[in-house]
Amino acid sequence: MKLDRRRFLFLSGGVATGAATGRLSLKAIGAFNEALAPEMGAFPGDEKFADSICRMCPGGCGVRVRTVGDRPVKIDGNPLYPVNRSGVCPRGQALLQWLYHPDRVMRPQIRNGEKGWESVSWDKALQLMAAKLDKVSSAKQKRVVAVSGRGAGLTRKLFARFLHASGANMLFSLPTGMETSEHALQLMAGRTNGGSERMAYDLENSSCVLNFGCDLLEGWGTPAHTLRVFGQWRDTNRAKRTTLIHFDSKLSISAARADQWVPTRPGTLGTAALGIAFVLLSENLYDGEFVDDNVFGFNDWTDTAGRSHVGFRTLVREEYRLSRVSELTGIPPATLVKIAREFAAGRGAVAIGPTQSPGQPGKLSDAMAIHSLNALVGNIGARGGVALVPTDGWELPADARGTEVTLSSSMEALETSLAGSPEVLILDQAESLLDLLSAAQREKLRQIPFVVTITTLQDSTTSYATLILPDCTSLESWVDGQAPTAYPHEVLSISEPVIAPRGESKPFGDTLLSLAKIMGGSITAALPWKDLPEVLQASSRRVAQNKRGYLFGTEVDEHWQRLLERGGWWTSDWTSEEQFWTGIKENGGWWDPVSWAAEPQRSFPTPSGRFELYSHRLEEWLRQQGKGAFSGTVRDWDRQVLPHSDEVLVSADSERFPLLLHPSDQLPFFGNNGQEIAYLQQISSLYGGMEWQRWVELSPEDSHERGIESGDLVWVESAVGKVRRVALVVEGSTPGTVIAPRTGNPTTGRWAVHGEQRLADILVPVLDPVLKTRSSMATYVNIYKA
């Protein structure tokens, strides 16, 4: 008889019961048990460490991969990578569960009517795709829509160029959520002609942070960088602790971990900011020198036609009195006063927001109101503040034919394109798109005759697909990285594959190059490279010519380099393009750790040459939209242009829909993906019990009134639809508001829960009156037992 562990325990059960008090005989059982345990396998190979870049989210942190016998077995942060310096967020930690996911797509697949999926060879798959694209482009109609959920980088640029070359098609990228704030800053601080600048915060050096609704700790910016900065704010080795004040209606992790959570009525973040501005003005706490010399539109002014305009100071003092702001926002006046004084107390204070998440880009008026606070304390471009910095990502070497890449991040333009019945839809890692579309729009996707999805896993996009092209994780391919959203320095990084691609999967960049070769002619000419390393090497030449910056080094190196630069020295880490290419491959990247100046920026590329509270560009834009022509008084006009607060929440029947629902983002599923990964699902439910589900959080007051308890199934109904959720009663959460995670269980793959409705189905989008961008910040709903 084979005596295995279970059998042995069963047999020894009687002995154990009889000898419950006899430790000795039980110990003997334990010892015997130990002897029966299988021997640990011999060590399966050498231990090695390789550097790579995490692509679980667009942030792209540097990781160090531990491999044993050429199998990656653990991910940790790369201490040389300046963005995250050794830490990685839980998403990065779970990278291996993505790499070895049981639902990885291993080879190209094509949908074959009722037979379901059929594996095809790469040759056949690419021939099919090339033929389809050829046919559509020869019909001379823009019938191809392509969406990429991939972060900025060379692959996305290759894709955009490929689309342009194969019929002047546009690539849509999914929004990052920073667009509105960035747009506001560009309107106020100006942008250089033809230059592309991105908004960045020097949060590491901020002394006081007023956060208007950003989920800082739930995936804002680049998670590992933001989390690291949060630790630095409270590091015992730094003399002064950075104060973090969080304005928002919901008690999120960011709210709970801030020094102060200021419950703010939904839709009034800009009003709250102007309330703070009111205190700064009336108590004379603002930076008079910066405002007088470098800000336009602060005082009342007269234009060239002789019309007198209202300045920011007058508008705020008259229209944003504390009593009114307090009434609108629900914040006590004394709180606003106290916060404003703290904000103005020293250098390095910064205001960020409004809510910056892909589904909630926020209102332009709010963003301008928040940036006006930054101008009032003179921190534009200053240490600890906010600025527009050049976007110097990896560039594709210029196309001989001079065609330029077209990339749009406008959800509205994308929706219009999708509504125009395209012939071909290409979804490149675009799972999160599905959480941004309504049920009707998703149904429309099913009517598109040819849908190609580029994905690593069977995710929700595969259920729409006609053709699946298997992509690789970042560990299996050459990867390029660059400065992520909101990061204050320029970074360019690169890493080699750590292991060979699983199955027949292939990096999408290589797929594009192969496709270009098949399609021939101008398309091959536009993408002439053999493979990704060749593209990277060609791109690195431009950076090598930049006589500044350093190859990645330790934190100590960084401090030394900064010291040298302060003394006017710069020592080149390379002397030739070849040396740079070898160096960047070995060190993992190049960066320019320039320190932000102690003083604010003094010249601005705006029509007035100053930071414009009254933005001439916005004025021009409003006129073009036919909003101008001075229909009302000059004051009405000024009010539209100056930072102000727009009421844009869609009102609803308060009897039928008394609760306000906030979609929330969670760090494990930041960017609306990762739901297929078990370790991430297991940490998605902070209070436990909601793993692999979609839920809605209610306050004890609201749930009591409705007879709802935690665990009950409830309907969440808005004016546009209803979805079923599990209720979770959270102690201390805001009465009258409910929180629902934007995403939850996977809808495809082995752990799928079918037929689950998406939150997008009940959200009533809010249109920004100026930008016309859609935001689903809050929707009136009712909740009742299902």
Added chain:
Amino acid sequence: MKGARLDMPRWGMVIDLDKCTACQACVVACQVENNVAFMGPSEAQRGRAIFWMKLAAFPEGKFPESKVRFMPMPCMHCDDPPCAKVCPVDATNITPDGIVRQIFSRCIGCRYCTTACPYTRRYFNWYKPEWPGESSMALNPDVSVRPKGVVEKCTLCHHRLQNAREKAISEKRPLAPGEYIPACVESCPPKAMYFGDLDDPNSEVAQLSRSSRAFRLLEELGTKPKVIYLREGERSGVNRS
């Protein structure tokens, strides 16, 4: 005697709750490092997922004075561990350097220890762990996979200590500070976790453990935990260890 300390450290951890972001990188890092089995939807919803390191969330107070407190909780590695006292087969005991270890192969699954642990940091394997598809490829060869029917818990990544010690011995030198740290501490993005020898008065952990912010969980039970927490700091105050 203090002199013996040089040969035998007393390993401990300090968690600064002021710096913790509740991100749970430590939770996932631990699971990946220690081959902790994951659960599909039905088992996870029954609360059977295993967390050697768990983030506990405590909502408190009424709106608008409400707050949520977060606490990453590994095994406390008590100097006087209640679990070890009740184990009938010596499957859990305390090593001379203070690690409360768990010898999986010796465990008979009686679960006395899970009942005895006042911190509820022990988990029973109700199921045979499943590693569908290629997912077993990511298993760490340094840590054994536990069968159904045994109890498991945080070992302070004991295998890392063994590896580091072997390396030091082969190079004929003492173990250097920082050479051995558990996966959770290594992963922490805000660097809120510290690890080292509590008996070395110059170590960071020993210094932090003497902080005015330091406390231990359920100290009154006399378990003498070696996981020490630092409570939250004061707003706009001077950073104080």
